[in-house]
Amino acid sequence: QVQLVQSGAEVKKPGASVKVSCKASGxxxxxxxxxxxxxxxxxxxxxxxxxxxxSGGTNxxxxxxxxVTMTRDTSINTAYLELSRLKSDDTAVYYxxxxxGGDGYNxxxxxxxxxxxxxxxxS
Amino acid sequence: EIVxxxxxxxxxxxxxxSATLSCRASQSITxxxxxxxxxxxGQAPRLLIYGASSRATGIPVRFSxxxxxxxFTLTISRLEPEDFAVYYCQQYGYSPLYTFGQGTKVxxx
Numbered sequence: 001q002v003q004l005v006q007s008g009a010e011v012k013k014p015g016a017s018v019k020v021s022c023k024a025s026g027x028x029x030x031x032x033x034x035x036x037x038x039x040x041x042x043x044x045x046x047x048x049x050x051x052x053x054x055s056g057g058t059n060x061x062x063x064x065x066x067x068v069t070m071t072r073d074t075s076i077n078t079a080y081l082e083l084s085r086l087k088s089d090d091t092a093v094y095y096x097x098x099x100x101g102g103d104g105y106n107x108x109x110x111x112x113x114x115x116x117x118x119x120x121x122x123s
Numbered sequence: 124e125i126v127x128x129x130x131x132x133x134x135x136x137x138x139x140x141s142a143t144l145s146c147r148a149s150q151s152i153t154x155x156x157x158x159x160x161x162x163x164x165g166q167a168p169r170l171l172i173y174g175a176s177s178r179a180t181g182i183p184v185r186f187s188x189x190x191x192x193x194x195f196t197l198t199i200s201r202l203e204p205e206d207f208a209v210y211y212c213q214q215y216g217y218s219p220l221y222t223f224g225q226g227t228k229v230x231x232x
Contacts (some may be wrong), residue, residue, distance in 0.1 A: 026230055035221070045168065047221035061219045095167055108215035109158035111179065113167035 022096030145214035
């Protein structure tokens with residue numbers, strides 16, 4: 001069965017960077033785009049971008065340009081989200097989520113989600 | 124940017140009642156790209172409806188989606204105790220490519 005397992009909670013100081021991992025199992029990792037979505041405490045969902053695990057190609061929300069980097073390691077079926085120059089309003093749960101398209105296609109929604117990683121930014 | 128506005132913000136209902144949740148887009152969107160999710164406290168969102176009206180695998184038939192253009196609806200007939208949660212609509216198509224509504228909380232009356 002499809003599973004997305006994320007790394008544990010992080011506490012960071014403003015200005016630091018954080019790297020969150022998302023290990024996929026139960027399907028062909030390189031066949032499906034992986035997205036990152038975040039949710040600030042008590043707030044709604046915010047899409048951050050996606051990575052094509054096959055090619056490594058990415059597409060980021062403009063507002064995160066320059067601060068976000070999505071990468072993958074196909075040898076261990078893991079996607080990564082790195083966010084730099086952290087601010088207090090980056091405090092959120094960060095989710096990885098799979099697009100069910102397959103074969104490089106997009107279906108434009110998310111069928112499997114990781115459990116989330118809480119990142120707290122505090123001095 | 125397309126804005127999705129969900130209403131009401133909170134819906135207070137009793138088990139067995141029906142729930143009607145609205146998602147209105149600031150511009151017309153393709154039904155193919157309108158999705159609904161359910162989220163319970165401390166959990167990740169769960170896919171319910173894609174393509175505006177197609178139920179995801181394992182989703183009970185009491186969940187149904189409809190709509191087109193700018194107006195979309197999620198209906199839950201005969202609420203079960205496990206249905207009390209927050210529901211989000213999501214669209215694809217405009218920059219930013221994916222946006223979510225602010226959510227509707229369905230709470231027990």
